[in-house]
Amino acid sequence: MADLSAQVQEPFDLVRLSLSERVFVKLKGERSLVGVLHAYDGHMNMIMSDVEETILMVEPEEEANGVVQSVKRNLEMLFVRGDSVILVSPGSR
Amino acid sequence: MASQILPLELIDRCIGSRIWVITKGEREFAGKLLGFDDFVNMVLEDVTEYINTEEGVKKVRLQQTLLNGNNICMLVPGSNGPEDS
Numbered sequence: 001m002a003d004l005s006a007q008v009q010e011p012f013d014l015v016r017l018s019l020s021e022r023v024f025v026k027l028k029g030e031r032s033l034v035g036v037l038h039a040y041d042g043h044m045n046m047i048m049s050d051v052e053e054t055i056l057m058v059e060p061e062e063e064a065n066g067v068v069q070s071v072k073r074n075l076e077m078l079f080v081r082g083d084s085v086i087l088v089s090p091g092s093r
Numbered sequence: 094m095a096s097q098i099l100p101l102e103l104i105d106r107c108i109g110s111r112i113w114v115i116t117k118g119e120r121e122f123a124g125k126l127l128g129f130d131d132f133v134n135m136v137l138e139d140v141t142e143y144i145n146t147e148e149g150v151k152k153v154r155l156q157q158t159l160l161n162g163n164n165i166c167m168l169v170p171g172s173n174g175p176e177d178s
Contacts, residue, residue, distance in 0.1 A: 039098050039099060053167075077171075
């Protein structure tokens with residue numbers, strides 16, 4: 001990570017460095033993805049493969065006081081529309 | 094990076110095949126992709142709409158549909174939807 005500042009001049013540089021790597025993507029609507037980033041464009045539309053999607057649902061007051069439940073599913077290859085992307089983080093959780 | 098495929102190119106290659114559309118809300122659509130535009134509005138045919146409610150998943154059959162791109166979150170090319178094994 002020491003040489004990161006030399007390679008990363010602007011935000012998309014960080015995304016570019018993550019190509020073919022596992023990334024964590026946070027989406028609107030309490031969704032997140034972990035998968036391999038294959039492509040992106042200026043809108044942050046992305047193509048990812050080998051993806052695990054997690055949807056977070058909070059159950060208020062039922063059974064153990066606001067337990068957070070998550071639903072996961074696996075998708076082999078998908079297109080993510082850029083306007084629902086909140087953040088992209090290199091490395092999976 | 095020279096041979097990188099652009100995201101919208103991947104969708105373009107899917108025209109004519111099945112696609113699974115996941116929206117930002119609690120809906121999903123599975124159908125045949127006829128076309129799309131720069132805003133990723135989509136025209137689908139032979140569609141099943143899956144609505145996720147507290148009571149379970151509600152399915153609705155639709156014919157030719159224009160899907161507003163504003164609410165689309167993810168697209169899975171070549172898939173028949175959430176019930177596809």
